[in-house]
Amino acid sequence: MLKETAVEVIDLTKSFRGKIALKQVSFTVESGEMVALVGASGSGKSTLLRHLNGLERGESGVVNVLGFPLQSEGKFHSKIRQLRSNIGCIFQQFNLVKRLTVLENVLVGNLGQISLARSAIRYFTKAEKIQALSALERVGILEQAYKRASMLSGGQQQRVAIARCLVQGARIILADEPIASLDPESARKVMELLGELNQENGITVITSLHQVQMVQRYFPRAVALKNGEILFDGATVDLDQNQLNKLYGTAAKELVLSGHGELV
Ligand SMILES: Nc1ncnc2c1ncn2[C@@H]1O[C@H](COP(=O)(O)OP(=O)(O)OP(=O)(O)O)[C@@H](O)[C@H]1O
Secondary structure, three states, X not given: OOOOEEEEEEEEEEEEOOEEEEEEEEEEEEOOOEEEEEOOOOOOHHHHHHHHOOOOOOOEEEEEEOOEXXXXXXXEOOOHHHHHOOEEEEOOOOOOOOOOEXXXXXXXXXXXXXXXXXXXXXXXXXXXXXXXXXXXXXOOOHHHOOOEHHHOOHHHHHHHHHHHHHHHOOOEEEEXXXXXXXXXXXXXXXXXXXXXXXXXXXXXXXXXOOEHHXXXXXXXXXXXXXXXXXXXXXXXXXXXXXXXXXXXXOHHHHHHHOOOOEOO
């Protein structure tokens, strides 16, 4: 069966104040793939993710999402808003509105689909609330629904962000270091949840990660950046010590062998 292309990036180039951040980056992610973006700090992972959902505009090159143009040669497409409604985003921090309840935070995942007036008074239909509660159940924190978001642990907050992607109906989830500030057990749960959504719901997942062991455990494919260029794109099993040395330099061996698996 021919697979639909979720994300297609062609020759994407971006610089900040004359310093290159992405240099002619090209890669394709098919629908249903689970891909890790790896590379040392400053290699361009966040910048690349931000181009995939239109938070950042390239200088040249093309980003197509689900077969439609999102940006091309430095211009956003006029239908970018509709296209972005298919993309759920999870960040390392600042995912939630802390003063709102968990349930309200999930419901605002629906904002693209409801009127501004209704969102302003935070009015949601019963059906929308049931959908949001069911998403919270799916991510395993239904009992937290009426707590303020600020009361949750970091891992629980990331699960709320994932529930919000579900309510939004996201077909693609972009996650920028979603486990960077979590303890190992919470990190494992968040990664397993993303894996389940990928396997069971067919959601395409593209995640930037520092933790090499997590990449090897959960992601069949890795795309590795160095100084804004793709240095490796292939099966994670082929991301061997030699490749890691190229990506991370002398820090690679020591950190992987010592069991930390976290490369900064
Ligand atoms: N808004 C910005 N203004 C100026 N420079 C930026 C901006 N965003 C990113 N950069 C630069 O672009 C390069 C790539 O940064 P980016 O944050 O994408 O790397 P990263 O691989 O995600 O790093 P980390 O793992 O530390 O998050 C870096 O040199 C960074 O300083």
